[in-house]
Amino acid sequence: MQTLKNVVQPALIHNPNSRKNAQDKGHFLRMARQKLGDYCVSSLNDSHLPAHLTELKSKGVDLIVISGGDGTVSACLTTIAAIYHDCPLPAVAILPSGNTNLIAGDVGFGLHGDAAIDRLLRPEGLKSCIRAPIRLSWPDEERPAVLGMFGGCTGYARAVRIAHSPNVLKFAPHDLAVFFTLFTSMASLLFRRSRHSWMKGDRLSWSAQGKDLPRESRDGRSFLFMVTALEKLSHGIWPFWSTGNGGSGFHFLDAHAFPKALPRACFNLLRGRAPEWLRSHEDYVSATVQEMQLETDSDFVLDGEVFPASASGRLMLEEGPAFRFVHV
Structure with missing residues (x-):
């Protein structure tokens, strides 16, 4: 376990369709936007993540906060690894709000709501741990690889x-x-x-x-x-x-x-x-x-996403890139 140092700028990726976020009638999102401004992104669809993360990378973001369930975390890790492929990966903080939150049970941030955002805006001294997600791929197909836990x-x-x-x-x-x-x-x-x-x-x-x-x-x-x-x-x-x-x-x-x-x-x-x-x-x-x-x-x-078998039935599981998960 290590202490986080020299973080420049945190940013939030918020899934409005996740269970908890859908139930709070937008309260958490409004609060986060007041405190994070343009560094708060609400993504309705995973297909929007590459554009969002490309912009955040250009702004120097090196701490990505994810508000969603395991599926959202998996999609974000996959896209982060692709967008930040030519530079060090940003640290990640997970605020669980989905149907399933197994990942947060191991490497979740540990605070919620206003308290979580306030502490993330003061990231110095936060603890962290390393996890390398599993990379799932299909050798006989052009299907894109995905990362998950x-x-x-x-x-x-x-x-x-x-x-x-x-x-x-x-x-x-x-x-x-x-x-x-x-x-x-x-x-x-x-x-x-x-x-x-x-x-x-x-x-x-x-x-x-x-x-x-x-x-x-x-x-x-x-x-x-x-x-x-x-x-x-x-x-x-x-x-x-x-x-x-x-x-x-x-x-x-x-x-x-x-x-x-x-x-x-x-x-x-x-x-x-x-x-x-x-x-x-x-x-x-x-x-x-x-x-x-x-x-x-x-x-x-x-991470809850069902991937049909390929025609050959072959697939590959590999150790993926190492991410630093931040927590209190």
Whole structure:
């Protein structure tokens, strides 16, 4: 953890469509514009971000404040990396206001509303930490790469589609909507009609580069595959073996199709525990890696955004550029 020094100018990117911002009837935006002036940008659509960030870069902005959920943060990080490619990346502060705020749970700013803006206008002495988002790309397509912090495919992608339904988002806002996906995967096993479909998973082959890998590749089917560049999730849940990677690489978990001891494994992972029997179990693989090549017929979900599988099924996960996240 380091202290922020010599910041020239903060700027705010505000998503008016995010849950909290849409509910406050514009109060936060009006207040921010009074204090930040032209350095407060309200972006209705991600397609507007390149123009906004190009202008902010030209003004010397080196602290980008993001008011939105995980999807907004992902879109901003992707665009920031593209616009600031020829110079040092600006620091980032996250003010959570979306349907899901997993990223803020790890690297959020820690203040809200007026207090957050006032402190960001006095950035000297703020603390910071480094996280390198995951870069998702499709080698066989011209689809642009994206950066994100939490995602997955196979059973995770199935469950996210359920969690995105209006009824779930209405009654399980914020990060609970994401963790509902994990419980959905488990609950589906209680019903005979859905048990076999969920347990057999989806086709998934992968090869990886990283230290302490129990194996460098796998070819088969996966019940649940998840990745994250974060170091902490909400409610004590941590479905990965490794912790505290110091910003080097990202974590992944692959639970094979028809995994044995699944209730026992879930009981531990949902409590942030990975006992030795689970670490050595042949149906569960978890490690910290710098790069993974995947081939699957499943969609891939990154920070809540669903990306359909390519025609070849191939995709690449890599450690992205390192960002400095500012917090109190």
